[in-house]
Amino acid sequence: MGSNDLTPPPSFPLDSLPDADSPLLVLTHPTRAERVATIKHTYRNWGYALTEADYIAREEYLTTVPLARNGGITHWILTVASLPPDGRPILSSCESLRKRAVCSRDGEPPTEGVAHGIASVFTEPAYRGRGYASRMMREVGEKLRGWQAPVPPGRSLFSVLYSDIGKSFYARHGWPAFESSHVSFRPVAGAAGETEQVATAIGYHELAELCAADEKLLRADLTRRRDGKTHVAILPELDAMLWHLMREDFMTKSIFGKTPAVRGAVTGKPGQRIWAVWMRGYYGGLKRKEGNVLHVLRVVVEDPDQPDEELVGGFRSIVQIAQHEAAEWQTQDVQIWNPTPKLKGLVEKCGIESEFVVREKHSIASLRWYGDEPVSEVDWVANEKYAWC
Numbered sequence: 001m002g003s004n005d006l007t008p009p010p011s012f013p014l015d016s017l018p019d020a021d022s023p024l025l026v027l028t029h030p031t032r033a034e035r036v037a038t039i040k041h042t043y044r045n046w047g048y049a050l051t052e053a054d055y056i057a058r059e060e061y062l063t064t065v066p067l068a069r070n071g072g073i074t075h076w077i078l079t080v081a082s083l084p085p086d087g088r089p090i091l092s093s094c095e096s097l098r099k100r101a102v103c104s105r106d107g108e109p110p111t112e113g114v115a116h117g118i119a120s121v122f123t124e125p126a127y128r129g130r131g132y133a134s135r136m137m138r139e140v141g142e143k144l145r146g147w148q149a150p151v152p153p154g155r156s157l158f159s160v161l162y163s164d165i166g167k168s169f170y171a172r173h174g175w176p177a178f179e180s181s182h183v184s185f186r187p188v189a190g191a192a193g194e195t196e197q198v199a200t201a202i203g204y205h206e207l208a209e210l211c212a213a214d215e216k217l218l219r220a221d222l223t224r225r226r227d228g229k230t231h232v233a234i235l236p237e238l239d240a241m242l243w244h245l246m247r248e249d250f251m252t253k254s255i256f257g258k259t260p261a262v263r264g265a266v267t268g269k270p271g272q273r274i275w276a277v278w279m280r281g282y283y284g285g286l287k288r289k290e291g292n293v294l295h296v297l298r299v300v301v302e303d304p305d306q307p308d309e310e311l312v313g314g315f316r317s318i319v320q321i322a323q324h325e326a327a328e329w330q331t332q333d334v335q336i337w338n339p340t341p342k343l344k345g346l347v348e349k350c351g352i353e354s355e356f357v358v359r360e361k362h363s364i365a366s367l368r369w370y371g372d373e374p375v376s377e378v379d380w381v382a383n384e385k386y387a388w389c
């Protein structure tokens with residue numbers, strides 16, 4: 001059986017499989033056929049919004065987009081070391097996505113490096129409860145410490161994941177939970193025309209300049225934080241946003257037969273702008289609106305010293321454009337993850353009904369720190385949706 005053959009891997013009787021702590025197991029990369037077999041398994045969990053064929057095509061497509069292309073994405077499987085590719089069980093699987101990241105302590109210039117986002121952690125039902133995902137996470141966690149790491153610093157800065165199974169499983173394996181909250185607004189058709197619209201829509205072409213400005217502001221922000229903690233962030237660079245937007249393009253093309261034009265909104269004069277970039281994420285598709293969310297990937301207040309009173313009208317207008325888009329594109333709500341205190345103030349003052357949600361089980365932002373200091377000294381700055389994968 002060659003690796004271009006898409007025959008699924010054979011199934012193995014459970015009593016023939018090594019224990020999770022056996023030295024006979026290895027963390028390695030799947031062949032194409034093994035990867036397709038895994039995608040078919042995960043379809044039942046994550047593919048509801050798409051047909052199976054589109055779901056498989058999306059996963060292939062997502063190896064070719066910014067961040068993932070040029071080796072940015074790595075697929076991992078736990079399997080039996082002595083068995084041949086395409087003839088071995090996939091005991092557990094996941095993927096990692098390389099992202100540019102920075103860290104800074106006590107006002108030092110930021111250290112540049114990489115972080116890895118881990119996603120799609122999966123054990124097929126027959127192999128569950130035997131410790132295979134735990135073993136894989138232990139191995140992946142260590143592997144990513146040096147994976148694709150630039151010299152210096154010679155190691156990855158950190159890795160992140162978003163748990164849908166609560167806080168304890170991943171914390172036990174080295175990824176403690178970080179702040180996982182969001183403010184939610186409901187979709188409102190026509191909301192954008194409710195008051196004087198002072199914000200304007202953002203399309204693909206505006207993003208490059210906004211992301212470059214955001215990166216610069218974020219670096220400056222990190223060096224201003226002198227509280228004895230290590231401040232870390234995944235860079236909100238253009239590629240980080242494009243990964244989401246191109247994923248969104250694929251999903252909306254498949255579900256609606258078209259792609260959206262409005263990817264965010266901006267208001268204010270240069271130096272005092274406020275903007276939000278968003279994407280529509282679908283788990284329910286047209287059959288089930290629950291699970292469809294207009295996710296604000298990133299909110300930037302260019303001058304945080306500007307009084308709320310001057311910002312609030314523009315912010316309200318941005319939210320209204322988002323609410324309108326959320327209704328247009330069949331989502332259940334608009335979510336802004338982990339709003340800063342400044343943003344929370346604007347949410348309260350803008351007069352639009354909202355709900356603040358602290359998540360306990362789903363999308364728990366979790367971070368494993370590869371530096372010397374304890375993770376309790378690490379502050380994850382800009383822990384917003386753009387960092388998700």
Ligand SMILES: CC(C)(COP(=O)(O)OP(=O)(O)OC[C@H]1O[C@@H](n2cnc3c(N)ncnc32)[C@H](O)[C@@H]1OP(=O)(O)O)[C@@H](O)C(=O)NCCC(=O)NCCS
Nearest residue numbers: 045121122123128129130131132133134162163164165166
């Ligand atoms: C989660 C999953 C990867 C675990 O795989 P596994 O090989 O059975 O994992 P292990 O045997 O190493 O560990 C099982 C642990 O996962 C926990 N777990 C599994 N599903 C869970 C859930 N929905 N909620 C909370 N904990 C869960 C079990 O309670 C168990 O904990 P324990 O170690 O205290 O007994 C597997 O159940 C799966 O693929 N689920 C569907 C996809 C999914 O939800 N992936 C996680 C996305 S963040």
